[in-house]
Amino acid sequence: PSVPAPDMEGVTAALDSAMAEGAPGAMARFTGPSGVESRTVGVRDRTSGAPMDIHARFRIGSVSKTFSTVVLLQLVEEGRLELDAPVNRYLPGLLPDDRITVRHLLTHRSGLADYTDAMFADTVPGFEAVRNRVFSYQELVDLSLSEPRTTEPGVAYKYSNANFVVVGMLIEKLTGRPVSDAYERRIFKPLKLRGTSYVHPDTRIKGLHVRGYLHPDAAGDPLVDSTEQTVSWAQSAGAVISSPADLNTFTGALMRGRLLSPAMLEEMTTVTPTDATDTRFYGLGLRRYDLSCGTRVFGHTGTVQGFYTYAFSTRDGRRSLSAVANTSNHGAANTALGGTLEAAFCGKKPA
Numbered sequence: 001p002s003v004p005a006p007d008m009e010g011v012t013a014a015l016d017s018a019m020a021e022g023a024p025g026a027m028a029r030f031t032g033p034s035g036v037e038s039r040t041v042g043v044r045d046r047t048s049g050a051p052m053d054i055h056a057r058f059r060i061g062s063v064s065k066t067f068s069t070v071v072l073l074q075l076v077e078e079g080r081l082e083l084d085a086p087v088n089r090y091l092p093g094l095l096p097d098d099r100i101t102v103r104h105l106l107t108h109r110s111g112l113a114d115y116t117d118a119m120f121a122d123t124v125p126g127f128e129a130v131r132n133r134v135f136s137y138q139e140l141v142d143l144s145l146s147e148p149r150t151t152e153p154g155v156a157y158k159y160s161n162a163n164f165v166v167v168g169m170l171i172e173k174l175t176g177r178p179v180s181d182a183y184e185r186r187i188f189k190p191l192k193l194r195g196t197s198y199v200h201p202d203t204r205i206k207g208l209h210v211r212g213y214l215h216p217d218a219a220g221d222p223l224v225d226s227t228e229q230t231v232s233w234a235q236s237a238g239a240v241i242s243s244p245a246d247l248n249t250f251t252g253a254l255m256r257g258r259l260l261s262p263a264m265l266e267e268m269t270t271v272t273p274t275d276a277t278d279t280r281f282y283g284l285g286l287r288r289y290d291l292s293c294g295t296r297v298f299g300h301t302g303t304v305q306g307f308y309t310y311a312f313s314t315r316d317g318r319r320s321l322s323a324v325a326n327t328s329n330h331g332a333a334n335t336a337l338g339g340t341l342e343a344a345f346c347g348k349k350p351a
């Protein structure tokens with residue numbers, strides 16, 4: 001069946017509006033049946049004035065959660081753990097409730113509190129306090145468990161980074177290796193994602209990269225260059241570095257079944273609503289957005305200091321979009337950037 005061509009003027013308009021909302025720059029890359037289209041606006045470095053570059057790498061924040069999910073679901077396929085088994089079967093004594101299952105982690109239905117709410121309540125001081133810190137997984141879990149749980153296991157969707165910290169712990173326990181080895185061996189190398197890396201706790205983004213600029217809470221305060229950080233507060237929940245092309249490859253390959261069996265991909269894309277709207281859903285470490293033209297796209301969003309990211313594909317993997325703006329803590333810029341999805345996947349609006 002023919003699909004609408006991407007509305008690249010609309011994509012550019014969304015990138016321009018992200019800049020108008022305070023992003024120093026933004027870019028998007030679309031891959032579809034007619035090939036690749038990319039657009040860049042503004043700068044990747046405010047000091048040098050270097051223009052945004054479609055080949056530059058950046059922090060993808062919680063898009064990392066989908067990478068971690070793919071590794072864990074491959075381990076499920078290999079019989080190393082079961083989706084509906086208690087987490088405590090594999091990490092004895094870790095969680096205070098044996099009813100919390102592996103699936104609850106991947107669907108944000110565990111009830112484990114998100115420690116980043118308190119950690120980043122004051123945006124810039126919170127960031128400065130942790131940007132060079134190295135946390136153990138256990139320290140992050142302890143931060144979560146020091147707060148009340150948000151729901152009985154399985155009862156409700158409540159997004160929490162803690163879930164994907166535990167996913168990282170499961171991967172390391174079951175493989176006996178750091179998560180970086182699993183990412184490399186199971187995803188980065190097979191898909192030839194040469195611009196994608198997991199370098200925690202190194203603070204640098206090596207090679208050609210985008211610098212990220214954090215908006216302070218007080219309007220009018222200067223942007224904070226947040227490019228260098230360990231992202232140790234997130235790790236398997238948010239510390240992957242990638243590029244527009246690699247994200248297109250990753251979400252496209254995932255949806256084409258190159259990483260998981262058809263049955264497991266079906267599990268991953270089986271969703272429940274995340275909010276009152278009937279357009280946003282969450283599966284296993286994966287978001288589904290239902291667009292105005294009826295197209296359903298699957299992928300993830302990311303918010304890490306200095307970077308907003310969208311990385312989505314259609315269910316058949318034939319069309320993929322990745323978009324990034326090099327700012328954060330500024331919702332209007334994030335919403336503006338999100339406009340690239342409708343333009344790319346729904347095409348030009350009828351006159």
Ligand SMILES: CC1(C)S[C@@H]2[C@H](NC(=O)CCCC[C@H](NC(=O)C[NH3+])C(=O)[O-])C(=O)N2[C@H]1C(=O)[O-]
Binds near residue numbers: 060126238329
């Ligand atoms: C659910 C989200 C939005 S939050 C979650 C994760 N990012 C974080 O947990 C970092 C939150 C603080 C980031 C900081 N904000 C503040 O400090 C506010 N006081 C900023 O904007 O740079 C990620 O990425 N996910 C996004 C996702 O999945 O889309």
